Amino acid sequence: xxxxxxxxxxxxxxxxxxxxxxxxxxxxxxxxxxxxxxxxxxxxxxxxxxxxxxxxxxxxxxxxxxxxxxxxxxxxxxxxxxxxxxxxxxxxxxxxxxxxxxxxxxxxxxxxxxxxxxxxxxxxxxxxxxxxxxxxxxxxxxxxxxxxxxxxxxxxxxxxxxxxxxxxxxxxxxxxxxxxxxxxxxxxxxxxxxxxxxxxxxxxxxxxxxxxxxxxxxxxxxxxxxxxxxxxxxxxxxxxxxxxxxxxxxxxxxxxxxxxxxxxxxxxxxxxxxxxxxxxxxxxxxxxxxxxxxxxxxxxxxxxxxxxxxxxxxxxxxxxxxxxxxxxxxxxxxxxxxxxxxxxxxxxxxxxxxxxxxxxxxxxxxxxxxxxxxxxxxxxxxxxxxxxxxxxxxxxxxxxxxxxxxxxxxxxxxxxxxxxxxxxxxxxxxxxxxxxxxxxxxxxxxxxxxxxxxxxxxxxxxxxxxxxxxxxxxxxxxxxxxxxxxxxxxxxxxxxxxxxxxxxxxxxxxxxxxxxxxxxxxxxxxxxxxxxxxxxxxxxxxxxxxxxxxxxxxxxxxxxxxxxxxxxxxxxxxxxxxxxxxxxxxxxxxxxxxxxxxxxxxxxxxxxxxxxxxxxxxxxxxxxxxxxxxxxxxxxxxxxxxxxxxxxxxxxxxxxxxxxxxxxxxxxxxxxxxxxxxxxxxxxxxxxxxxxxxxxxxxxxxxxxxxxxxxxxxxxxxxxxxxxxxxxxxxxxxxxxxxxxxxxxxxxxxxxxxxxxxxxxxxxxxxxxxxxxxxxxxxxxxxxxxxxxxxxxxxxxxxxxxxxxxxxxxxxxxxxxxxxxxxxxxxxxxxxxxxxxxxxxxxxxxxxxxxxxxxxxxxxxxxxxxxxxxxxxxxxxxxxxxxxxxxxxxxxxxxxxxxxxxxxxxxxxxxxxxxx
Numbered sequence: 058x059x060x061x062x063x064x065x066x067x068x069x070x071x072x073x074x075x076x077x078x079x080x081x082x083x084x085x086x087x088x089x090x091x092x093x094x095x096x097x098x099x100x101x102x103x104x105x106x107x108x109x110x111x112x113x114x115x116x117x118x119x120x121x122x123x124x125x126x127x128x129x130x131x132x133x134x135x136x137x138x139x140x141x142x143x144x145x146x147x148x149x150x151x152x153x154x155x156x157x158x159x160x161x162x163x164x165x166x167x168x169x170x171x172x173x174x175x176x177x178x179x180x181x182x183x184x185x186x187x188x189x190x191x192x193x194x195x196x197x198x199x200x201x202x203x204x205x206x207x208x209x210x211x212x213x214x215x216x217x218x219x220x221x222x223x224x225x226x227x228x229x230x231x232x233x234x235x236x237x238x239x240x241x242x243x244x245x246x247x248x249x250x251x252x253x254x255x256x257x258x259x260x261x262x263x264x265x266x267x268x269x270x271x272x273x274x275x276x277x278x279x280x281x282x283x284x285x286x287x288x289x290x291x292x293x294x295x296x297x298x299x300x301x302x303x304x305x306x307x308x309x310x311x312x313x314x315x316x317x318x319x320x321x322x323x324x325x326x327x328x329x330x331x332x333x334x335x336x337x338x339x340x341x342x343x344x345x346x347x348x349x350x351x352x353x354x355x356x357x358x359x360x361x362x363x364x365x366x367x368x369x370x371x372x373x374x375x376x377x378x379x380x381x382x383x384x385x386x387x388x389x390x391x392x393x394x395x396x397x398x399x400x401x402x403x404x405x406x407x408x409x410x411x412x413x414x415x416x417x418x419x420x421x422x423x424x425x426x427x428x429x430x431x432x433x434x435x436x437x438x439x440x441x442x443x444x445x446x447x448x449x450x451x452x453x454x455x456x457x458x459x460x461x462x463x464x465x466x467x468x469x470x471x472x473x474x475x476x477x478x479x480x481x482x483x484x485x486x487x488x489x490x491x492x493x494x495x496x497x498x499x500x501x502x503x504x505x506x507x508x509x510x511x512x513x514x515x516x517x518x519x520x521x522x523x524x525x526x527x528x529x530x531x532x533x534x535x536x537x538x539x540x541x542x543x544x545x546x547x548x549x550x551x552x553x554x555x556x557x558x559x560x561x562x563x564x565x566x567x568x569x570x571x572x573x574x575x576x577x578x579x580x581x582x583x584x585x586x587x588x589x590x591x592x593x594x595x596x597x598x599x600x601x602x603x604x605x606x607x608x609x610x611x612x613x614x615x616x617x618x619x620x621x622x623x624x625x626x627x628x629x630x631x632x633x634x635x636x637x638x639x640x641x642x643x644x645x646x647x648x649x650x651x652x653x654x655x656x657x658x659x660x661x662x663x664x665x666x667x668x669x670x671x672x673x674x675x676x677x678x679x680x681x682x683x684x685x686x687x688x689x690x691x692x693x694x695x696x697x698x699x700x701x702x703x704x705x706x707x708x709x710x711x712x713x714x715x716x717x718x719x720x721x722x723x724x725x726x727x728x729x730x731x732x733x734x735x736x737x738x739x740x741x742x743x744x745x746x747x748x749x750x751x752x753x754x755x756x757x758x759x760x761x762x763x764x765x766x767x768x769x770x771x772x773x774x775x776x777x778x779x780x781x782x783x784x785x786x787x788x789x790x791x792x793x794x795x796x797x798x799x800x801x802x803x804x805x806x807x808x809x810x811x812x813x814x815x816x817x818x819x820x821x822x823x824x825x826x827x828x829x830x831x832x833x834x835x836x837x838x839x840x841x842x843x844x845x846x847x848x849x850x851x852x853x854x855x856x857x858x859x860x861x862x863x864x865x866x867x868x869x870x871x872x873x874x875x876x877x878x879x880x881x882x883x884x885x886x887x888x889x890x891x892x893x894x895x896x897x898x899x900x901x902x903x904x905x906x907x908x909x910x911x912x913x914x915x916x917x918x919x920x921x922x923x924x925x926x927x928x929x930x931x932x933x934x935x936x937x938x939x940x941x942x943x944x945x946x947x948x949x950x951x952x953x954x955x956x957x958x959x960x961x962x963x964x965x966x967x968x969x970x971x972x973x
Contacts, residue, residue: 061260062105063280064253065098071244072106072223079189079219080113083944086215088222090197090236093246095306095381096281099225102246103193106223110191116141116184117191122199124383125335128415128451130444131159133204134177137192144183145176149929152176159203167442169646170203174210175936181211182218182938189219196380197226197236202446202479209235213684214937217944240684248278258283275308281379285312306381313385316365323358325390326350326398328367331375332386333398333419335412339375341405348401349394396420411435418454429458433468436475445475453488466495470504477508499532500541531569539573543581546570547617550588554624554769555729563589578605580617587621591769595625595805607633612641616654623657626772626807628664629841635661643934652681652690659697664773664809666844668881669908669916672701676913677935689725692718696733703740705908706883711741732758732767736774743781744884751781759794771798772810776848779817783852791821812842820852827856844885847876851889858896866896874900881906907965910952916965918945919953923961 062069071089078085091099107117120136138160145156155168156176181190194200194208212222224236249257254273258264261284264272268287276282286308317325323346330346339356346354359375362368367386369376377383387395400420406413414431421428436451452472456465473488492505530542530549546566553563570585583601586594602622607615607630619634635658642651655678662671679694699714715737722730735754742751755778757763759771771778775798782791795818802810815837819830831853839846854870857863870893877886883903890900907916921931928946929939950956953964 062098062101063257063260064249065102065105068102068244068246069105069109072102073109075221075223076106076110076113076115076189076191079115079185079191079221083217084189084219086218086220086222088212088215088241089224090212090241090243091223091225091246092228092243093225094228094279096279096285096309096379097246097248098280099227099246100195100379101280103195103223103225107191107193110189110221113189115189115191116187117193118181118184119193119195120200120204122194122196122201123335124199124380125333127199127201128447129201129335129412130203130439130442130447131161131173131201131207133194133200134173134207135160137194137204138177138180141180141184144180147183148176148179149933151933152179156180159207170206170443171210171648171936172646173203174207175646175933177207178211178214178218178938179932181220182940185219190221192220192222194222194224197224199380201444202235203444206235209240209684210936212236212241213680214941216938217940218938235684249280249283250278254278254280254283258287261287281381282309285309288312288316309381310385310388313367313382314389316367317386317389320361320365321358323350323352323354324361325386327354327358328362328386329390329394329398330402331368331377332383332390333395333416334402335415339371339373341402342375345398345401345405348404349398396422411438414451418458421458424460425458426460429455429468432458436471440475445479448472449475449479449481449484456491462495463498463501466492466497466505467501469495470497470501470508473508503530503532503545504541530566531572539575542573543570543575543579543585546585547581550585554588560590564593566590567594577601580605580614580621584617584621584624587624591625591807592801592805595807598625599627599806599808602627602630608637608640610641612638612645612647612654613650615641616650616657619654619657619661623661624769625805626809626811628661628809632658632661632665632667643936646936648681648936649685652678652685654678656682656690656693656697659694660773663697663700665841666847666880666882668701668704669906671697672908672913673917673920675701677917689721689727692721692730693733696730696737699737700740703737703744704882704884706744706887708741708745711737711744715741728764729767731765732770732774735765736770736777739774739777739781743777748781748784751777752785752787755781756787756790772807772813775810775813776816776845779813779820780848780852783820788821791817792823795821808841811837812839812845815839816845816849816852819849819856831856843876844880844882847873847880847882847885847889850876851885851892854889854896855892858892863896867893867898870896871898871900878903878906881908907953911949915945915949915952918942919949919961919965922946922958923965 075087075089078087091102093099107119110117118137118141120133122133126132138156142160145153148156152172152175154163154165155172157163158165158168159173181192184190192211197205197208200208208222208224212224215222226236248254251273254276257280258269258272264287272283272286275286317328320328326349327343327346330342330349334342334345343354343356356370359368359370363370366378367382369378390398396419399416403413403416403420406416414428414435417428418432432451432455436448436455439445439447439451449472452468452475456468456472459465459468469488469492473485473492476485476488489505489509492501497505530546546569549566550563553566566589567586570582570589573582575582578601583598583605587598591598598621602618602625605618607618609615615634615638619631619638622628622631622634635654638654639651639658642648642654655674659671659675659678662668662674675694675697679691679698682690682694695714695718699711699718702708702714703711715734718737719731719734722734735757739751739755742748742754755774757765758767758774759778760766771794775794778794779791782788795814798810799814799818802814815834819827819834822830834849835853839849850869850873854866854868854873857866857869870889874886874889874893877883877889886903890903893900907919911919918931918935921934926934928942931942932939935942953961955961955964
């Protein structure tokens, strides 16, 4: 029976609205994270929502986090899905196998968290065919990390399925892992108002007026305190009264602890076993309690605790009425008794090594290499199974127990690496600081140094660190660690790419990499050479990349080679590598890496003028990066989207996105990305015809004295910079830039730089040189650079018209217009029309493309459907439910003016005139 709620009408209205969506026609899903302090009523609110859902005929699935089970992968998911596991038989084999793996029904290799998430999403969708589903997850802060990842995955994808998810977590525990990244809507649960607090208190019995007033003052609107504190105040004498200076949580724990003192010793021992056990099996806890007490303890010994309102007892399980009771029992026992009980539990769990090792570790005082080794093995299993959070905890505890300092340091560094993968920056830095105080192996010392440089780049940059790292890497290689050296140098080369160190410093990194005698086609070597010295080694890298076919079976290899190709300006080859990498990463469910790959692919699409692809990949990449890496990573996709918007004449959108990205970048102290912000702002200003402003924004990228200057991003910005310079009367400054970059192009051979110079050089040239430069540029092969070619033709046509070759100007202007239109580059197309009008030719109206009518995600789904994929196959690629895919296509068809999938291909590639 659902207990009555006091003062929560507004919150219940929010939950009712969510439940209404699942029963609507057509149904939609949604998610909500309820946050609040302990005892504020989160569980009661979730219980009420579950009751109302059952009254509506919905299927309710629940899981509750237990502190002791947080290291057991998918313990929460097992609770949630076990009652409906039969629906897994309806899933595609790949998803079915992934779910069986997570539920412990098979020993197959770990399938990846996002494939498990997709399988869970589709399983709930199958369950929802019978009735809408409510997923309730309580005490999320205690759930195991993989379950939280699955719940976060679900919460962002409940769009077209009649599935609703409501979760609750404690504020004081910090962010609940992946669910605390801000990707889910949140409801903050505050204290009850005075009227509701008094009504709740009075509903639980009459109190002496003085006691009643004291309780209301002490409880400050906390429902649990209003119920529990009266008993404590009545059972404690005045001298030992509840300490009012303690936080409310501590006062509640004190209230519960006060009840413990009245219980028999056997009851307290049984409660301690329950509190420390990482399960709720009654027989298991009672056996451990008996071992610790040296005498039999049975379920009957728990009856006094049941009568005191501390636990609820079932035939096979026992459950604390509130998590604070569990912590109160544990704290009241003292360290010695806790260690003894952990030892007893370890003995009981001899047949369950995954659980036993944690109790052995908790029972151990002082160094113990044997237990440390067991924990290290547990960490290896956790890493293999994709549960990095468990690996962090195991390695951290192993480091505490290990004896040799160098071994401690190695374990701490491995824990830091796992924590960094999870995005736990504070934990990572704490582990690195602990390792730094130890006498590390040389290789570990290098790892520590570059790890700190990568994690806190805003405070460490420039020549001295790179010189020091190069020296350490050289030592590492000479001691026989080629693979470790290359792995370290890859990260250092990325530092060299993003920052502006002395050229001698980053060339030193390339020298060390070449000295390792790695294979010429080793992706790491090519990546290091390209990122650290694109000017000096660019030609070598370009040549070797041509002999490395994309799609060789390793998506990470393709991703690394794509970055190398991008760094040396081979955007076409980079796009192919990233496309191949994306297919592999999707298949393996590596969505975090896929998000990074999509970001890189989006930039290559921008360089190649493929605006539709850039918009779609940036959109998907941004969602995945927000979900897996955090908001900072997603700023890169915002900047791509800003540039696409700027090229399409949507300057306000572009400016807003650039401003949002700049604020995140500035707060993180990462100055090197400001060049991309300037590029986005310059493109937006060009789109509005504000040429002086565009020049001022873009020129900063080329000025070595400006703090946003970036030597590498000049190549990315060159064409836009030249257009802005030409239209604002700054040809002389742009000419000097072109002269400098021409020398770099001669040695590095960057195709992107050469294409940019083909556009820029004739555009800003002196009149007596322009004709020859236009002729040379027009004869160059710009097939893979359609946007550059369109700009070149526009500039050439404009130059001809200004020199009174009006008839001759129309052909290049007409071709430029059509090219711009085909690319969706509305700003260039409009300028070409204006020039054609000035040349005496009616230029016609702008044509619309699919991106004018569809959102980036709709365009991506429509493109996959046009390729012949079914809704379920598209959903498997994009990690969305097939119902969500169908919902998107339902909206796409009328937008494109079609009625069937067979028409999608023509609608996406064709163009229709804009109506008058």
